[in-house]
Amino acid sequence: MNKDNAVKSSNGLWNTILLGAAAFLLVLAVVSAPEPAFQATLQALKLWWNIVFPSLLPFLVLVEILIAYGWAHGVGVLLDPMMKKIFKLPGTGGWVLITGMTAGFPAGAQAAAGMHKQGELRAVDAGRLAALAHFCNPMTILVVIGTGLLHKPEAGYLLLMVHWISGLLAAWTFSLFSKSPSAEAGKRGAPVDNDRMNEWAKRPILRRAASAALDAHRRDGRSFGKLLGESVTRSVQTLMMTGGFILFFAVITRVLTGQLLPQLPPYLVPGLLEAHLAAQSISSSAFQAGALQLAVLSAALAWSGISAQLQSLSLMREAGLSWRYFMAKRFLHSMLAFVITLAIWKPVSTLSAGIVPAFRTEPLDHADTEQFFNFWSGLPSFLQVQGMICLLLIAAFWLCSRLIGRYPR
The missing domain is CATH 1.20.5 (Single alpha-helices involved in coiled-coils or other helix-helix interfaces)
Known part of the structure; x- marks a missing residue:
């Protein structure tokens, strides 16, 4: 000792x-060199205020409210077979997965941390769910990157599909080396009431979901006013932490690229440190082929940058999520995204002949950069679009869950 x-x-x-x-x-x-550092901080502040804050705040608040009102548990019942058989995680984690895929990081980690705090998830399951639900905000990919930076919405949809598919494949690969929740519970000797489980299984799935949601809401017990106040406070604190990470890593990126490592490709350091800055740098860099540029951008979004990783890890510190496991998951996600993008580039480009000219080889001027940062604030319907994406994901995962549930484990 x-x-x-x-x-x-x-x-x-x-x-x-x-x-x-x-x-x-x-x-x-x-x-x-204070002037470059100040400009980097100012640019990162615009990025956080115009893009990250308005896109994440409503969803972070809604996630807190929906968890307290039992929606997470209801959706978990609907997705129980899929989560257990494919990812070897508790069925309740279905809501955490959907939250991460629709709201982006660090909303998935916040949802997993909230459910762990309520005692609905074990620490190890909460950590694995946070790693599974670590996705980029879909509106950032579709609007800011696809339309604002690449000037081609089709490229944004392609990036989003690859981002989701590669992330789910990476999670499935990791689940091959994990044990199912039922096996873990059996090892701990957890008592199982077979009669009650059989009676519960005979109920219609929608009734089971509603019952689970009501039970969870009763256990929470907070009034709507108290819940709303605590949800807003916690969400703003999370976003302030996110803004601090973005500003800090923007300064580090400028210092490394401007003074210490100027001979490296301009997108390499931002790609390792911060996803939003990486997207801007990659989209304005010169590549020999549009497919390679799109693949590098897809890999950077999957990696998400050390900044976003630290944001999720800081929210999961009580659950003890390992940074080594989290980075390994991100690395596999990034590699799969790069390979899948290159693999499907040719068939997709033949279906949509106008994608290739979207990838710019000349740097963005100041007016284009300002237009990119102000584009988000002029989008009044992003909440409706994200809500529609969330409903479609729930419906798709529920259908998969029903199909998977027909086969025994």
């Missing part, structure tokens, strides 16, 4: 020294 404590103390000392030295060097770099 003393040897282990000594090793941990030594590792902690080295981590402290390295992180302190990195922070000191970053301060020196900012002080030596």
